[in-house]
Amino acid sequence: MELRHLEHFVAVAEDQHFTRAAERLMVSQSGLSASIRALERELRAPLFVRTTRRVALTEAGRALLGEARRILAQVRAAHEAVAAVQGVLRGTLTLGTEQCIAGVHVAGLLAAFRRRHPDVEIRLRQAGSGDLAEGVAAGRLDLAFAYRTRPDTDQLRSVPLAAEPMTVLCHPDHPFAATGAALTPQDVEGEVFVDFHPDWGPRRATDAVFAAAGVGRTVALEVNDVHSLLDLVDENLGIAVVPRHFRHKRPSLTALALKGVGEASYETVALLPSAQATGPAARALITLLAP
Numbered sequence: 001m002e003l004r005h006l007e008h009f010v011a012v013a014e015d016q017h018f019t020r021a022a023e024r025l026m027v028s029q030s031g032l033s034a035s036i037r038a039l040e041r042e043l044r045a046p047l048f049v050r051t052t053r054r055v056a057l058t059e060a061g062r063a064l065l066g067e068a069r070r071i072l073a074q075v076r077a078a079h080e081a082v083a084a085v086q087g088v089l090r091g092t093l094t095l096g097t098e099q100c101i102a103g104v105h106v107a108g109l110l111a112a113f114r115r116r117h118p119d120v121e122i123r124l125r126q127a128g129s130g131d132l133a134e135g136v137a138a139g140r141l142d143l144a145f146a147y148r149t150r151p152d153t154d155q156l157r158s159v160p161l162a163a164e165p166m167t168v169l170c171h172p173d174h175p176f177a178a179t180g181a182a183l184t185p186q187d188v189e190g191e192v193f194v195d196f197h198p199d200w201g202p203r204r205a206t207d208a209v210f211a212a213a214g215v216g217r218t219v220a221l222e223v224n225d226v227h228s229l230l231d232l233v234d235e236n237l238g239i240a241v242v243p244r245h246f247r248h249k250r251p252s253l254t255a256l257a258l259k260g261v262g263e264a265s266y267e268t269v270a271l272l273p274s275a276q277a278t279g280p281a282a283r284a285l286i287t288l289l290a291p
Contacts, residue, residue, distance in 0.1 A: 047064060069139035073273070093122050095124050097126055102243055103145075142282040147204055147266065148269045164244045181256070196223060234252065
């Protein structure tokens, strides 16, 4: 099995299209098709269902995809390790992060990394914590900064970044603001909530808090960015339960403690693959997090 066959397979699987994958890989479409056929012959199984418009993975293709990504990530890490021994860090650092993650200033961290390692190409992707965890485990990402969604495994490990309580944000004219008192999930039951997409870390943390308290809630206003959430609360269209550090982003809003839910209900981590699969660039970035 040749590495180029796996690279070609992963590209077609991600693009779901032979022409687009060939353009991205800068190979001929006929050459790409021949590479996939050779891989299918070796594995004795069809990897794609081909139609006139797109291609889709077969069951065998889905089984191969995760393994292929991990193999390619390990090969890339091996190349980078050799370069690091020679005194120069090269290659690509593919990083994932949530918005406004606690415990790390991503832009400043990447700027410091680039100053130290200018020959490393940095690629950044923003997504929800569940998707980021899957990306690291599958080898699509070298590391990610995210909300902790799962315990450590052989394929995914974590480095703690920060832990903080959740806070209720509301408009100064909201009745909650007049009292200034800490609130329980029961106190806010029935309110109109503004919140993020279900895969974002703050939403996962809030859902977990209310589930643990046995309190149901309906998110009427769902957004995918922090500023939209703050704008909606600023117009008194609903309240939000968010990590405590969000309160500094819009001082005009009233921030109230959420009590009875634990002191560290929002925990952020750096997610990495196994120690053997972690490349030199990812290790170098993590060292910059040390105080």
